[in-house]
Amino acid sequence: MKKKDGKCICPECPSFVECRQLAFCFKKVGKSKCIKEEKGCLCPGCPVQAKMNFKHAYYCTRGCEEDQSQ
Numbered sequence: 001m002k003k004k005d006g007k008c009i010c011p012e013c014p015s016f017v018e019c020r021q022l023a024f025c026f027k028k029v030g031k032s033k034c035i036k037e038e039k040g041c042l043c044p045g046c047p048v049q050a051k052m053n054f055k056h057a058y059y060c061t062r063g064c065e066e067d068q069s070q
């Protein structure tokens with residue numbers, strides 16, 4: 001999955017754990033069931049984040065954009 005695809009880049013992230021989940025920034029996904037350790041974050045710079053005008057990071061461990069915005 002390349003950045004120019006405009007798709008989620010979570011699988012390239014050092015924190016990512018394969019667990020049939022992606023795009024934790026969206027409310028329908030939210031925190032990962034499997035990712036527990038923050039080892040770096042690629043969210044800032046992800047084309048999905050840019051497209052959605054999201055501002056946060058570590059969605060997989062801290063919750064979706066909406067939750068972190070409260």
Ligand code: SF4
Nearest residue numbers: 010013041042043060
């Ligand atoms: S830290 Fe960000 S880019 Fe990395 S897996 Fe979690 S949500 Fe995806």
